Amino acid sequence: QVQLVQSGSELKKPGASVIISCKASGYTFTTYAMDWVRQAPGQGLEWMGWINTNTGNPTYAPDFTGRFVFSLDTSVNTAYLQINTLKAEDTAVYYCARGQVFLDLWGQGTLVTVSS
Amino acid sequence: DIQMTQSPSSLSASVGDRVTITCRASQGISVYLAWYQQKPGKVPKLLIQSAFILQSGVPSRFSGSYSGTDFALTISSLQPEDVATYYCQNYNSVPRTFGQGTKVEIK
Numbered sequence: 001q002v003q004l005v006q007s008g009s010e011l012k013k014p015g016a017s018v019i020i021s022c023k024a025s026g027y028t029f030t031t032y033a034m035d036w037v038r039q040a041p042g043q044g045l046e047w048m049g050w051i052n053t054n055t056g057n058p059t060y061a062p063d064f065t066g067r068f069v070f071s072l073d074t075s076v077n078t079a080y081l082q083i084n085t086l087k088a089e090d091t092a093v094y095y096c097a098r099g100q101v102f103l104d105l106w107g108q109g110t111l112v113t114v115s116s
Numbered sequence: 117d118i119q120m121t122q123s124p125s126s127l128s129a130s131v132g133d134r135v136t137i138t139c140r141a142s143q144g145i146s147v148y149l150a151w152y153q154q155k156p157g158k159v160p161k162l163l164i165q166s167a168f169i170l171q172s173g174v175p176s177r178f179s180g181s182y183s184g185t186d187f188a189l190t191i192s193s194l195q196p197e198d199v200a201t202y203y204c205q206n207y208n209s210v211p212r213t214f215g216q217g218t219k220v221e222i223k
Contacts (some may be wrong), residue, residue, distance in 0.1 A: 035212075037160075043139075044217040045160065045203050046150070056134040061211040062117070095159065101207045102150035109159060 002026035004096055011113045012086050020110045021093035022079045022096030029077040030054050035099040036070065036081050039109075040092040050099065051079060086114045118142050118206050128223045133194045138217045139204035141185040146206035151180060151189045154217075155200045163202075164189065179185030196222055 007021040022034065036048040049060040051070040060072040069082040080098055091114045097103035118218040119142040131133050139149065147167040152160040162171050169189055177192040191198055199222055204215040 037214075044201075045154075045205075045214040047205070047212045047214060050212075059210055075199075097160075101148070101212075102162060102205070103152070103160075104162045104165075104171070106159045106161070 002105060004098065004105055006096060006107040006110045009111040013116055014086055014088060014114055016086050017082060017084045018086060018112055020081045020094055022107050024074050024077045028112045029074060032098045034079040035097045035103055036099055037095040090114050117211055118145060118209060118213060120204055120206050120215040122204055123151060124218060125216060126219040128221045129194050130194060130223045131194055134149050135191040135194050137148055137202055139187040139215050144185055145206050145208035147182065149187050149208065150205045150207060152203045152205065154203065166200045183185045200220050
């Protein structure tokens with residue numbers, strides 16, 4: 001069926017990096033862009049940006065430039081979010097979502113916990 | 117950047133009540149607004165796109181409307197399963213900002 005399946009929870013130390021994967025199935029991967037959304041504990045949704053699944057060109061929201069990297073492997077219909085130099089405030093659930101405009105299909109979310 | 121201001125931040129209403137959540141854009145976004153529902157501990161779900169187009173499978177008690185830069189999500193008869201936080205999102209331009217969310221509870 002049509003779905004996005006994300007990788008599992010991660011526990012990382014400050015300064016480390018993490019890569020979250022988002023595997024799409026049930027639709028043509030390159031027909032839709034992939035967006036990323038962050039939700040800190042008890043907080044609202046933050047739009048991080050999106051990646052064009054045809055060109056691989058990423059667009060980042062202003063608060064997510066520098067340490068955040070979107071990438072793709074179209075051979076396995078998978079999008080990736082890499083977060084470098086992790087900080088405690090990066091602790092959150094990260095969602096991938098099919099979109100480019102409105103987000104009609106969401107992954108189950110990946111909890112990243114940053115703690116020493 | 118376009119700011120999306122949602123109100124109220126929370127509300128408590130009785131089963132069967134009519135509930136309205138508003139979202140104001142800081143500048144014009146045409147009809148490029150979506151509403152999402154996030155039930156406790158769950159993944160957000162798209163309810164409405166293009167300000168008033170109901171997604172397939174969404175109960176008809178949900179509706180969207182707009183006037184200029186003011187948008188509204190209405191639940192015509194609140195049900196227990198509607199307990200959730202609701203978010204609006206601008207998708208007219210980047211960054212595609214979300215509103216702060218409105219938490220809906222049953223009185």
